[in-house]
Amino acid sequence: MRTSMRTLRGRRLGAVAAVTGLALLALTACSGGSGATTGTPGSATSGDITWWGWTPDATNASKLIAAFNKEYPDIKVEFVSKPIDSYDSVLSPAITSSQGPDVFNVAPGSANGGVQTFEAGAIDLTSAVEGALGSDWKSKLAPAGVDGLSVGDKLVGLSAGAVYSGGLWINQDIFDKYNLKAPTTMAEWKSVCATLTADGQGCFVQGAGQWAFDMDTFEAIADNVEPGLYVKASKGEVPWTDPKFVTAMDLWKSLFTDGIMQEGAVGLQQYPDANNAFMSGKYAMVMMGTWYTQYAVKDSMVAAMEAAGVGSPTPITITPIPFPDLAGTGNTGSMFGDADYGLAVSAKSTKQAAATTFALWLTTSTAGQQAVANTLNDIPALKGVTPQWDQIDLVNSDKQKAALQTYTEGAGAATEPRFATVSADLNTAFRDALIGVASGDKTSMQALEGLEAVQKAQK
Amino acid sequence: MSAATTAPHPTGRPVISTGRPGGARRGRRRSHLQGAGLPWILPAVVLIVGLIYFSIGFTGYVATLDWNGFILSSPTHVGTANFTKMVGDTVFWNAIWHTAYFYVITFTVQTAIGFVFAAIMHSRVRLGAIYKVIIFVPTVLAPATMAPVFRQIFDVDGQFNWLLSHVGLDALTRPWLAESSTAMGVVMAITIWQWTGLTFILFYAAMSQIEPEILEAARIDGAGSVRTLWSIVWPMCRGTTSALAMLGLIGALKTFDIPYLVTKGGPNHGTEFLGTYIYQTMVQQKHFGYAAAISVALLMLAIAGGVLMSVRNRRAEGR
Numbered sequence: 001m002r003t004s005m006r007t008l009r010g011r012r013l014g015a016v017a018a019v020t021g022l023a024l025l026a027l028t029a030c031s032g033g034s035g036a037t038t039g040t041p042g043s044a045t046s047g048d049i050t051w052w053g054w055t056p057d058a059t060n061a062s063k064l065i066a067a068f069n070k071e072y073p074d075i076k077v078e079f080v081s082k083p084i085d086s087y088d089s090v091l092s093p094a095i096t097s098s099q100g101p102d103v104f105n106v107a108p109g110s111a112n113g114g115v116q117t118f119e120a121g122a123i124d125l126t127s128a129v130e131g132a133l134g135s136d137w138k139s140k141l142a143p144a145g146v147d148g149l150s151v152g153d154k155l156v157g158l159s160a161g162a163v164y165s166g167g168l169w170i171n172q173d174i175f176d177k178y179n180l181k182a183p184t185t186m187a188e189w190k191s192v193c194a195t196l197t198a199d200g201q202g203c204f205v206q207g208a209g210q211w212a213f214d215m216d217t218f219e220a221i222a223d224n225v226e227p228g229l230y231v232k233a234s235k236g237e238v239p240w241t242d243p244k245f246v247t248a249m250d251l252w253k254s255l256f257t258d259g260i261m262q263e264g265a266v267g268l269q270q271y272p273d274a275n276n277a278f279m280s281g282k283y284a285m286v287m288m289g290t291w292y293t294q295y296a297v298k299d300s301m302v303a304a305m306e307a308a309g310v311g312s313p314t315p316i317t318i319t320p321i322p323f324p325d326l327a328g329t330g331n332t333g334s335m336f337g338d339a340d341y342g343l344a345v346s347a348k349s350t351k352q353a354a355a356t357t358f359a360l361w362l363t364t365s366t367a368g369q370q371a372v373a374n375t376l377n378d379i380p381a382l383k384g385v386t387p388q389w390d391q392i393d394l395v396n397s398d399k400q401k402a403a404l405q406t407y408t409e410g411a412g413a414a415t416e417p418r419f420a421t422v423s424a425d426l427n428t429a430f431r432d433a434l435i436g437v438a439s440g441d442k443t444s445m446q447a448l449e450g451l452e453a454v455q456k457a458q459k
Numbered sequence: 460m461s462a463a464t465t466a467p468h469p470t471g472r473p474v475i476s477t478g479r480p481g482g483a484r485r486g487r488r489r490s491h492l493q494g495a496g497l498p499w500i501l502p503a504v505v506l507i508v509g510l511i512y513f514s515i516g517f518t519g520y521v522a523t524l525d526w527n528g529f530i531l532s533s534p535t536h537v538g539t540a541n542f543t544k545m546v547g548d549t550v551f552w553n554a555i556w557h558t559a560y561f562y563v564i565t566f567t568v569q570t571a572i573g574f575v576f577a578a579i580m581h582s583r584v585r586l587g588a589i590y591k592v593i594i595f596v597p598t599v600l601a602p603a604t605m606a607p608v609f610r611q612i613f614d615v616d617g618q619f620n621w622l623l624s625h626v627g628l629d630a631l632t633r634p635w636l637a638e639s640s641t642a643m644g645v646v647m648a649i650t651i652w653q654w655t656g657l658t659f660i661l662f663y664a665a666m667s668q669i670e671p672e673i674l675e676a677a678r679i680d681g682a683g684s685v686r687t688l689w690s691i692v693w694p695m696c697r698g699t700t701s702a703l704a705m706l707g708l709i710g711a712l713k714t715f716d717i718p719y720l721v722t723k724g725g726p727n728h729g730t731e732f733l734g735t736y737i738y739q740t741m742v743q744q745k746h747f748g749y750a751a752a753i754s755v756a757l758l759m760l761a762i763a764g765g766v767l768m769s770v771r772n773r774r775a776e777g778r
Contacts, residue, residue, distance in 0.1 A: 089742065092529050117745060120531035209637075209725055264615035264634025266726045267642070273610075424744045432727065441639065441727050 039098065039346065044353035046074035051358070052091065053105030054084035054112065055341055060294075060375045067371040068361055075354045077103075087112045095121035098348045102355035105341040106157040108148030109419035109427075113341070119151040122344035126155045128356050132364045141364070142339075142412070145381040148420040149342040157342020158363035161378025164337030164411035165216040165289035165418055166223070168324075172317040172399050174201060174284040182321040184332070186254070189324050192284075193260050202283035204255075205262050207270030208438055211431040216418070217255070217287050218434055220323040222248040223334035223416070231336075233451075234421040236459060240451040249437055249444035251326045256438050266435050272308070279308035281316060290337070290411050292318065294376040296400050298393045317396040320407040336416035340378045379412045386412075429454040515758065521751035528747040541752035551753060554731045555760070557643065561732070562711035565650050570703060572651070573658025574696070578688055580659075581666050591663075595656035602653070606720035610636065613645050639729030642722050646730050649717050654710070658703055665699040666692060701772045708764050712757060733757045 056064065061079040068077060080101065082090055087105075091113065094100035106122070107113040129137050138146055145159025170182055178199060183189035193203035208214050222230040225248045232238040233245065255261045262283065268274055270287075278286040279295075295301045298315050305313035322333040343359035345352055362368040369382040376387060387408065394400045419427070429451050436442030442450075522541050526534035545551050576594055580587055597605075612618045613635040620632040635641045669692065677687045715734030718724055724735040733753060741750035 088528075088745075096530050114745075117527050117529050117532065120529065209723060262615075264637040267614070267634050267637030267722070269723070428739075428744055431725075435726050439638065439726050 039349040039352050041353040042351040044357050045072060047351045047354040048076045048078070049102040049349075049351050049355050049358060050078045050080060050100075051103040051105075051343075052080045052082055052094065052101035053341055054082055054087050055105065056375060056377055057081070060377055063375065064362060064368070064371050067367060068358060071361065071365075071367065072357060075358060077358055084112050088114075088117065091118065095346050095348060098350055100346060100348060102346055102349040102351050103343050103359055104346060106149060106344045107341055108144075108338040108417070109422055111338075111419055114424075115149055115151055115156045115342070115344075118344065119154060119156045121347055122156045123347050123352060123356075124154045124156075125158055125345065125356070125359065126153070128360055129155060129158060129364060132360045137364075140383055142379070142381050142383065143415060144337055144417060144420070145339040145342065145363075148338045148417065157339070157344040158359050159339035159342045159381040160363050161340055161369075161372045161380050162337045162411075163289050163291045163340040163378060163418075164335040164414050165287075166220045166335035166337075166414075167289070167320050167322050167333075167407070168204075169278075169286050169288050169292050169318050169320055171278070171281065171284045172319045172396070174281070180284075183324045184322075185324055185328070186251075186258075186326045189260055189326075190258055196284055197259070202262060202277065204260050204285040204287075205274045205277045205283035206265055206287050207268040207274035208261065208265035208435065209268055210270040211434055212419075212427075213270040213274075213287055214252075214434040214438075215422070215427070215430050216289065218248065218252050218430070219336055219418070220334065221251050221326055223336070224248075224323065224325060224329060224331050225251075225327045226329070227331050227334055228416065231416055231421055233455070234426065236455055240448045240455060241445065245448050246444050247327060249433075249447060252434065253437050253444065254326075261438075266438050276308040279305050279316075280310050290320075290335075290379055290408065291340070291377055293320070293404060293408065296394050296404055297376060298395050300376075301395055315395045317399050319400055319403045321403075333410065334416065335411050335414040336418045337379070337411065337414055338418045338420045339381070379408060383412075423458060425454050425458065426451065518751045518754050518758075521748055522755050524748040524751075526747045527745040528741065534748070537748065541749045542755075544749060545752050545756060550728050550731060550736060551733075551756075553728055554733045554736045557730070558711050558714065558732055561643070561647060561650075561714065562708060565647050565654070565711070566704060566707040568647075568651050569655045569658045569707070570700060572655050573703075574662050574693070576655070576659045577662035577666055578692065580663055591660075594659050597653045598656035598660075600653070602649075602716040602720055605649070605653075606717070609645070609649055609721050636722055637726060639725075639727045642726060642729045646718050646722060649721065650714075653717075661699050661703060662696055665696045669695050697775065701768075701775070705765070705768050708768060709761065712761050712764070733760075 051061075053061075058079070058081055061081070065077045065079060068075070091101075091104060095104060095118065104118075104122075105113050106115045106118055108115060133140050142159065142162055144162045146155070149155065149157040149159055174180075174196070175182065178195060178201070180192050180195060181188075183192045189204075196203040206213060206217065219230045222245065225244050229238060229242070229244055233240050233242070256265065274283075274286060275288075277283050278288075295304050296318055301315040301318070302313055305315065325332045343363060345355045345359055349355050362372065363381055366382065366385060369380040369385040370388070372378055373380045373385050373387045374392065376392065380386070389401055389405065394404075422430070433442070433447035433451050436450075437444055437447045521534075523536055523538055524534035525537045525540075526532065576590075580591065584590065614620075615632075615634040615637070617635075619635065623629065623632050633641060635645050673691060673695075674687060677691050682690065713734060714732045715738065718730040718732055719735050719738065722730040724731040724739060733756070737750045737753050737757070740746050740753065
């Protein structure tokens with residue numbers, strides 16, 4: 001009897017162990033990098049496809065899809081907006097499933113939706129883009145949208161457009177009210193801030209706790225010290241401990257000590273804190289990139305101000321200005337950027353042809369790129385396409401139009417990357433370096449040595 | 460009432476028999492019940508073993524990989540490299556140190572305030588029910604709801620600095636969340652604000668269990684209120700204090716929401732906890748293997764802390 005009970009217990013334990021073992025094997029197999037099972041092409045001109053992304057916003061996505069459907073009425077596109085913070089978490093399991101998105105956003109470098117991470121879940125779009133633009137397709141597209149969205153020879157995503165940083169945005173209404181001119185040097189910047197502060201008006205705001213924007217400011221300063229040095233260092237061609245970076249880091253520190261950066265900046269995030277503070281008129285200047293161009297449009301500005309907590313807002317006039325010449329070298333106006341998002345076609349999709357049709361139309365056709373350009377959210381990837389300014393309802397066309405035209409043309413010509421050459425580890429190291437210096441916990445050299453250590457570890 | 464008798468047992472230990480008739484039958488019934496109950500608990504066993512224990516084991520396996528977390532990406536086996544890296548990682552050790560003093564301070568303050576509030580509430584104060592609700596409400600508020608409020612309150616232009624200025628303490632105003640030295644204080648203050656209500660309720664319940672005669676006897680013996688609290692009530696609430704200490708330890712090790720939502724673990728890792736560091740390493744840096752290694756360390760700490768506390772409590776009860 002005792003023996004039989006033992007046997008029974010043993011069998012039960014065996015069953016539990018077997019179930020556990022099978023689950024272990026299944027999950028281990030899943031994690032073993034088995035590669036994506038290839039989906040099927042289906043029809044190139046009809047079908048229902050799903051597009052996942054953190055951008056554009058729902059309004060702009062609807063506009064883009066509506067423009068697409070004028071040419072391809074039988075392809076129904078459903079845009080599913082996912083929060084950027086959780087994008088990677090939800091995308092990862094989704095694109096291993098045939099029920100997941102047919103088209104999904106990817107981004108260069110260490111951003112969310114990084115091509116390096118999700119390359120295995122996407123098809124190579126090289127032949128598709130060759131078919132659409134010819135063998136010299138690379139010369140027709142902005143380099144940032146090609147290099148940054150490729151892994152080796154595989155073109156993982158097609159860039160819809162790019163975003164660039166490097167300049168500042170000012171509230172022109174505040175500057176006009178106090179009869180101020182946009183600062184072009186460190187001394188002018190200090191003077192502007194002193195005037196505004198004396199009148200109880202905030203000057204410059206940055207959420208320095210969100211270090212991606214700190215990196216923008218630092219790259220702008222480094223480019224001011226010597227153009228291109230930052231990118232060379234991020235590629236390991238120049239050490240971060242180079243004396244020129246010490247100068248750049250000291251200038252970064254001076255923004256905090258010389259009354260330019262608002263007090264308590266490292267305790268704030270760029271989104272929503274700094275953005276809301278600027279949109280609600282508490283501050284006259286902010287470090288933002290070309291994506292802010294969309295808020296030069298009346299409706300978008302009103303919506304942004306409402307989102308920032310302003311009741312019944314009167315849209316403010318924002319204009320872009322070059323980053324001031326802090327180092328006194330005359331190297332100003334530098335802009336750097338990456339593809340905002342690229343469209344990747346899921347390797348698991350059963351409608352790859354229709355998905356590719358949509359991706360190609362949005363990113364390589366004149367009509368698709370014109371629709372992108374007119375949202376003012378991205379600088380189009382297809383060269384030669386610019387916003388149709390006369391059809392855009394700016395807040396204050398007289399004050400904004402010329403500045404915006406110059407700004408977008410300058411951005412479109414920029415070749416320097418923003419995050420594409422910065423690994424996730426280096427990105428994190430920048431947080432420790434820039435916030436450490438800003439808060440006085442690290443010297444400039446200590447911070448730069450930290451960056452260099454990470455850079456060397458990557459080799 | 461039948462006397463208990465002892466009988467020899469194959470193990471050599473005496474078996475206490477109640478002498479009640481039908482004891483053997485009851486024993487048979489129990490074993491029959493155990494057999495019949497097995498299928499009922501099997502789903503729970505499969506669920507727990509299959510999900511929780513398997514997940515723990517799988518986390519241990521992932522800790523030996525260099526992997527970006529995407530299922531289709533091939534991981535690289537790196538053996539114990541992630542654990543070696545962890546040993547030399549100052550952020551990891553800082554996170555442990557933060558956890559330790561966060562636990563000591565929040566537990567001590569919460570216990571003191573909760574105990575005093577509970578004692579006061581037992582003194583038949585007016586509007587006692589309203590006080591109870593006011594003290595307990597923070598416990599049921601979601602941190603995600605409160606985080607923007609606290610970020611505003613402790614902003615450089617926030618209400619806390621406004622208050623300090625208006626009571627003549629301008630010298631103390633500062634950007635509370637922007638300095639490593641003060642950000643942790645804010646995180647601890649929010650935690651204490653949130654959880655003191657629970658401490659209070661549990662102490663209040665424990666004090667309700669004390670026989671009034673005991674307190675009356677203390678009074679007759681000449682003990683004042685403070686002496687009664689310290690020498691009678693506090694020792695009789697030891698069980699509650701132990702339970703709160705255990706809950707506090709678990710809570711400290713799992714701390715994530717408040718530092719993540721209010722300070723993002725910064726500035727300069729000044730409010731970094733193991734939870735926030737695991738999240739950052741895994742989600743932002745895509746080092747799933749290293750994050751898993753830290754998770755294993757967290758599990759070990761939790762087990763060690765739980766065992767130590769159980770042993771300590773058992774010793775205290777034995778005194």
